[in-house]
Amino acid sequence: MTGDDEVEIPEVDYVSGSGIPVRGNDIDTDQIIPARFMKVVTFDGLGEFAFFDVRFDEDDDQKDHPFNEDQFQDSSVMVVNNNFGCGSSREHAPQALMRWGIDAIIGESFAEIFAGNCLALGIPTVTADTETIEELQAWVDDNPDAEIEIDVEAETVTYGGETIDVTVDDAQRKALVEGVWDTTALMKSNASEVRKKAEELPYVTDSAIPEAE
Numbered sequence: 001m002t003g004d005d006e007v008e009i010p011e012v013d014y015v016s017g018s019g020i021p022v023r024g025n026d027i028d029t030d031q032i033i034p035a036r037f038m039k040v041v042t043f044d045g046l047g048e049f050a051f052f053d054v055r056f057d058e059d060d061d062q063k064d065h066p067f068n069e070d071q072f073q074d075s076s077v078m079v080v081n082n083n084f085g086c087g088s089s090r091e092h093a094p095q096a097l098m099r100w101g102i103d104a105i106i107g108e109s110f111a112e113i114f115a116g117n118c119l120a121l122g123i124p125t126v127t128a129d130t131e132t133i134e135e136l137q138a139w140v141d142d143n144p145d146a147e148i149e150i151d152v153e154a155e156t157v158t159y160g161g162e163t164i165d166v167t168v169d170d171a172q173r174k175a176l177v178e179g180v181w182d183t184t185a186l187m188k189s190n191a192s193e194v195r196k197k198a199e200e201l202p203y204v205t206d207s208a209i210p211e212a213e
Contacts, residue, residue, distance in 0.1 A: 017076030028087030085114025
């Protein structure tokens, strides 16, 4: 290949799907994906280990957790509480959630690095106040098969015939809506420009710049 790879990054301006409520403040990345499951070459298969230690006991018997409940197995919009994704900055956490089936997360607040790692996968992290989140979680409990619609650009969530205002970080919204959220794909698509810029940098030698195949 002598030119830049053509990579099409989808615009994420609208996400819909049934919900799954995961309650609790300060749910950290170690709860989302325990460290012992991170010793992998690829992220494939991480989904089955999402929330493993809070889903199963030491004998691998199921605990009471929404990820174990039959009515939520096809859910793709997770509804969480405050400071979700805190703790270590492991990118395996959103990878595990995405590979379980999560396409978007609505919550009171998110750890900044976790939200950034979600953005890199095209997963919106949408925020609303405590009362709104608790009402939505209760509605999902009663309507596990009903659809939640997230309009990223308009910053709204629609469910049960009601539309509510939510917040999407400005930079995140721009990246998702314009389809520029996958920085790795963007660099591959503009490999020649990246190489040209690198050659202009005094601390990058020619030997450090890989030749295009």
